[in-house]
Amino acid sequence: MSDVIIVGAGTGGLSVARELSKNPDVNITIIEKGPKTTPGESYKFYDPWDKNELELIKTTCVGGSSLVIAGNYVPALVDELKEFDIDITPQLKQLEEEIQIQTMPKSHEGKINKLLADAARELGLEMQPMPKGINPEKCIICGKCAWGCPNGAKWSSLEDLKVAQSNGAKLITDEGVINLIVEDNKIKGVVTDKANTYYADVVVLAAGGIVTPKLLRIAGIKAGETLAVDPFVTIGGYYKGAQQDNEIQMNKFIKLPHIVIASHTSQFLLPKIQETHPDATSDDIISFMVKVPDNTKGYVYANEVVKGIDFEDASLIARGCGIAASILVKAGADIESISSTHVRGAHLISSARIGDIVDSNLETEIENLYVGDGCVLPEAPGLPPIYTILALSRRLGQYLAQKL
DSSP states (O other): OEEEEEEOOSHHHHHHHHHHTTSTTEEEEEEOSSOOOOGGGGGGGBOOBOSSSSEEOOBOSTTGGGGTSOOBOOOOSHHHHHTTTOOOHHHHHHHHHHHTOBOOOGGGSOHHHHHHHHHHHHTTOOOEEOOBOBOTTTOOOOSOGGGOOTTSOBOOTHHHHHHHHHTTOEEEOSOOEEEEEEETTEEEEEEETTSOEEEOSEEEEOSHHHHHHHHHHHTTOOOOSOOEEEEEEEEEEEOTTOOGGGSOTTOEEEEETTEEEEEOOOGGGHHHHTTTOTTOOGGGEEEEEEEOOOOSOOEEOSSOEEOOOOHHHHHHHHHHHHHHHHHHHHHTOOGGGOEEOOOEEEEEEOSSOBTTTBOTTOBOSSBTEEEOSGGGOSSOOSSOOHHHHHHHHHHHHHHHHHHO
């Protein structure tokens, strides 16, 4: 019998646990710093890192980012990973069937999504439907995709937790791992902020883009020398009675070289739009998200995270905003009201990259110490990374299930 500790009950950690738990000869303990909550309450556990030029958005709770993302599933970095002898095609297929990834039917399109698509087409741009992990039969089109789906329509990693726990995996919440126990270059266990020591034959770090590299650095591995995010803004304007905030978020998108433009609303736009239209409410906003692929010029140190916007990022965001604004005005937004949020960064990735910190099996230089989250991505895909992260972590779980 082998003892395995998984540090972090987010998207990657629970995906590893799901596959590994299929081996009856493995005892799995998942240790999560945050609490367990319902999808509808998950928005309360946003944990932004704002001690930085660029506000970094993350979530600390069981299920992690899968609870608060818009439910987008686009394959990314598939060919790039093959350069590291990693083929995630089988896992992508597996996930497509498990999550039932599909584009939403016409009945769920929404009047603003249709309006924006028509306006974009008039300007020579085609908006395509976003593949979603949302069950249309359960979806009431409330617009709360990124606030935690209150109706259970959106797939989340809590489904992976159910499978893992049904196979005997143990979950510990509200306890954070702060140190790794290493002897003779082999992992032996972890120490938590509750002064508990847990011993294991294998440890999988899946604590996210900031905590995972910090733990690796404590163990003597120089992770955190790189860091990528998804820099994005929301740009919008006044459109009386739009009610876009009640539509499925990011239901349609435009993919340009190095830029993604998707239908999306943000509470941060309202004060800016009220400067020109004091009567505006959140129902009177029509808007897009503009997202660009990041470089890996960031750092994660013990007590500091450094991540900024360089000239290339800024110029791409500006270009995307110009295109998005043209579509918004064409759709009927008041040109004087067009405003943008501040730049934020979601999806903290690439801080323990394949080829730098882990090998093709996601193992570090310390024997039996693995990384099973978005830290291992070699670069920012410029697309929602959850599909790729899930595929990689399922692959890791399957590898460990065979090995052990």
